[in-house]
Amino acid sequence: MPDVLPDGFVIDLSIEAGDWPDEDSLTAIARRAISAAFAAADLQVVGDTEVSLLFTDDASIRKLNREWRDKDKPTNVLSFPGSDPRGEVYGPLLGDIVFAYETVAAEARKLGIEFSDHLSHLTIHGLLHLFDYDHQDNEEAELMEGLEKAILASLGIDDPYADRPLVADGG
Template sequence: MTQGPVRLDVSVGYALPRAGLPAAVSFRKWVAAALDGRIREADLAIRLVDAKEGRALNRHYRGKDAPTNVLSFPADIAEGVKLPKGVKMPLLGDLVLCAPVIAREAREQGKPLAAHYAHLTVHGVLHLLGWDHGDDREAECMEQLERDILAGLGIEDPYRER
C-alpha cells in the first residue's frame, strides 16, 4: 500500500517522567505505519500526560470527568483561510496519551505495554484521518484497519479476547 516516501514530522512531548514510557522513535514508527498509503505529508504532536492532565482535558473537551487513554485533536484548517504564498500546512493534529490509564489497561488486559501504546497511537492517528467508531459498522471497519496496521508491525490483534 506504500505510495513512496512520506514526509512526517512527529513531535513527542513528555509531561511526566519518561521512565518506562516508549521512546519518541517508537511513536514515530507507529504513526508512520498508520499513515502508510493514506497520506504523504503530515505534522502532528503527541503529548504523554499524567491522570490529572488527562482528566482535565477529557472534562474540558468531551465533558467526561475522568482521564481516558487517548484523545485526538484533528487540525481543521478553516475553510477559506489563506496561507502565505509557498507555505504548506500539512498539520494533521495532536494526540494526548494518558500514561497511567494506558499502563492500567495493559495490565488489566494482559497486553505488553508497548503493544498497547502502539495500538492507541494507531487508533488516535486514524481518528485524526477522520475514522470513527460511532456505530457498529464504523467500529468494525476501524478495528479491522487497526488489526492490519498492527499486524504489519508484528503486534497481535488488540481486540482478541485474552
C-alpha cells in the first residue's frame, strides 16, 4: 500500500521500555497502519499534524490506566487526544498513543497472529480513538470495529473480531 499520509504529518515515536522491535521496524509498521487508516477512513487533519507513539511496558501503562481511567491493570493500548477538532478536521497535535509490550505480545501469541499484524491493529484502534471513534456502546463498537476491519483488510490482515461476539467495553 502506498504511503498516503497527509503533507507534513509527523509520527513522533519513542521506545521507553519493553522488548520492542527496533525503531525503524516500529516506524514502518506505524506508517503503514496509519497510512491505511487515512486512506480507508477519510480522516482529516490540518497541515503539519503530529501524533506521538510511545512504546512501553505493562508496568508503565498500568500506571497510566490507573491514573486516567481508574483501572488498576495493564492494557494493550491507550489513546490521549491532543486537541479538539475544528469541525471534522483534527490537529495540529493529534494526540498520544501508548502501547504495552507484554500485553501486546501475549495477545498476539494467544490469538495465533503475527506480532506486527496485532500491533498494526492496535495502532489503527488507537488512532481512531484520537478521531473520536469509540466503543462505549454496541452501536459505537459496531461502527469502530467495522472501520478497523476495512482498514486491516486493505493491509491484507484478517478480521481480528471474527471469532468473538461484539462487546462494548469502554476501554
